Amino acid sequence: MSPTSTSTSTPASSDVLVIGGGIIGLVTAWRSAQRGFTTALVDPEPGGGAAQVAAGMLAAVTELHYGEQTLLGLNLASARRYPDFAAELTELTGQDLGYRRCGTLAVALDADDRAHLRELHALQQQSGLESQWLSGRECRRLEPMLAPGVRGGLRVDGDHQIDPRRLAGALVAACERAGVVFHRTWAERLTVVRDRATGVVLADGTEVAAGQVVLAGGSLSGRLAGIPQDVLPPVRPVKGQVLRLTMPRRHGPFLSRTVRAVVRGSHVYLVPRASGELVVGATSEELGWDTTVTAGGVYELLRDAHELVPGITELPLTETRAGLRPGSPDNAPLLGPTGLEGLLLATGHYRNGVLLTPVTGDAMAHVLATGELPEEARPFTPKRFSPATALSEQPA
Numbered sequence: 001m002s003p004t005s006t007s008t009s010t011p012a013s014s015d016v017l018v019i020g021g022g023i024i025g026l027v028t029a030w031r032s033a034q035r036g037f038t039t040a041l042v043d044p045e046p047g048g049g050a051a052q053v054a055a056g057m058l059a060a061v062t063e064l065h066y067g068e069q070t071l072l073g074l075n076l077a078s079a080r081r082y083p084d085f086a087a088e089l090t091e092l093t094g095q096d097l098g099y100r101r102c103g104t105l106a107v108a109l110d111a112d113d114r115a116h117l118r119e120l121h122a123l124q125q126q127s128g129l130e131s132q133w134l135s136g137r138e139c140r141r142l143e144p145m146l147a148p149g150v151r152g153g154l155r156v157d158g159d160h161q162i163d164p165r166r167l168a169g170a171l172v173a174a175c176e177r178a179g180v181v182f183h184r185t186w187a188e189r190l191t192v193v194r195d196r197a198t199g200v201v202l203a204d205g206t207e208v209a210a211g212q213v214v215l216a217g218g219s220l221s222g223r224l225a226g227i228p229q230d231v232l233p234p235v236r237p238v239k240g241q242v243l244r245l246t247m248p249r250r251h252g253p254f255l256s257r258t259v260r261a262v263v264r265g266s267h268v269y270l271v272p273r274a275s276g277e278l279v280v281g282a283t284s285e286e287l288g289w290d291t292t293v294t295a296g297g298v299y300e301l302l303r304d305a306h307e308l309v310p311g312i313t314e315l316p317l318t319e320t321r322a323g324l325r326p327g328s329p330d331n332a333p334l335l336g337p338t339g340l341e342g343l344l345l346a347t348g349h350y351r352n353g354v355l356l357t358p359v360t361g362d363a364m365a366h367v368l369a370t371g372e373l374p375e376e377a378r379p380f381t382p383k384r385f386s387p388a389t390a391l392s393e394q395p396a
């Protein structure tokens with residue numbers, strides 16, 4: 001079946017309808033079609049969304065935070081899938097995803113940062129993760145462009161990277177090959193008949209019916225009309241501004257791995273791509289759906305990145321952009337059936353959506369086929385936020 005851009009008045013119908021064509025909606029639609037479900041996807045611009053801005057760090061180990069050990073399990077499960085996942089997509093589409101097993105170096109610039117990094121190292125060790133403590137001198141031996149003031153760091157060879165724009169493009173191509181029908185417009189409203197989701201009404205008034213509807217609308221997931229209040233996903237936008245610079249082509253690499261640090265409480269990272277692009281990110285701002293690039297945001301990123309790698313101020317600044325992470329109350333995704341029959345969620349991936357793409361595709365295909373989430377994804381049921389579950393989990 002060839003991909004279509006529908007704007008017809010004939011009611012369309014499919015087994016599965018995915019709302020949202022960011023990387024999460026696309027991987028869900030692709031895996032659904034591979035399982036033999038007739039699958040449609042609604043998005044005015046499939047392959048757009050946060051992946052157009054994201055850095056693409058696959059950072060299960062360096063992104064570990066206290067209280068997020070459950071999420072760690074899912075992050076690691078997805079990181080393990082990445083080599084095969086990337087190879088499968090490349091083989092299918094002929095597209096190179098910029099997947100690099102280059103590792104990550106998290107460094108400290110002062111005594112406070114070093115104490116913070118030591119704590120992270122201890123947490124990683126308790127969690128059985130591989131990371132190695134390095135002195136400042138050892139860090140600079142690994143990455144000569146680092147500032148002389150670097151006080152120490154953590155070498156994490158298992159945290160890799162991918163180019164999210166290429167990933168999004170390849171997923172669109174994979175969906176097209178698998179016969180996913182594209183409706184290149186907005187879904188205006190969810191249709192609910194006798195307490196069951198039955199499809200959506202598109203912006204032009206067309207009704208599209210489906211056996212199962214997956215809402216993968218990123219930071220907009222809580223805004224679709226027609227969703228009953230008690231199953232509305234508690235997802236909010238968290239703005240991130242990012243810069244793109246170009247590294248010189250010369251004898252040695254400018255940076256050979258992702259370098260990151262916390263500078264005065266703000267996270268800053270530099271992700272060098274094989275293409276010569278250097279991604280510098282990212283701010284974290286709770287400002288609704290605003291995606292303005294601000295002078296202050298660019299200033300802070302350049303100031304902090306310059307403290308880490310002074311040589312960056314010589315590089316051409318080629319792009320500035322802001323995107324929205326789909327944040328959830330516990331920073332973990334919402335996957336699988338909701339309290340409304342026929343409506344499933346694949347959203348709330350926050351700062352790890354690129355990393356979590358492979359495991360999300362597999363979990364959603366599994367739940368669409370069986371009605372049950374696979375074991376590793378069960379903690380991420382949207383029902384953990386439903387009022388009934390929250391009440392029943394309160395201590396007596």
Ligand SMILES: Cc1cc2nc3c(=O)[nH]c(=O)nc-3n(C[C@H](O)[C@H](O)[C@H](O)COP(=O)(O)OP(=O)(O)OC[C@H]3O[C@@H](n4cnc5c(N)ncnc54)[C@H](O)[C@@H]3O)c2cc1C
Nearest residue numbers: 020022024049050056057187217218240323352353354355
């Ligand atoms: C600055 C920044 C840096 C990041 N860095 C990393 C990183 O290094 N590593 C990592 O793993 N993750 C990173 N992320 C997070 C990652 O990009 C996101 O978690 C992921 O892209 C979310 O994908 P999504 O498909 O759920 O949502 P989105 O990308 O937001 O896509 C949602 C799509 O749904 C569509 N949509 C919404 N509502 C409707 C509707 N009613 N009808 C039709 N279409 C609709 C939208 O048009 C959009 O295309 C970063 C994010 C940002 C912003």
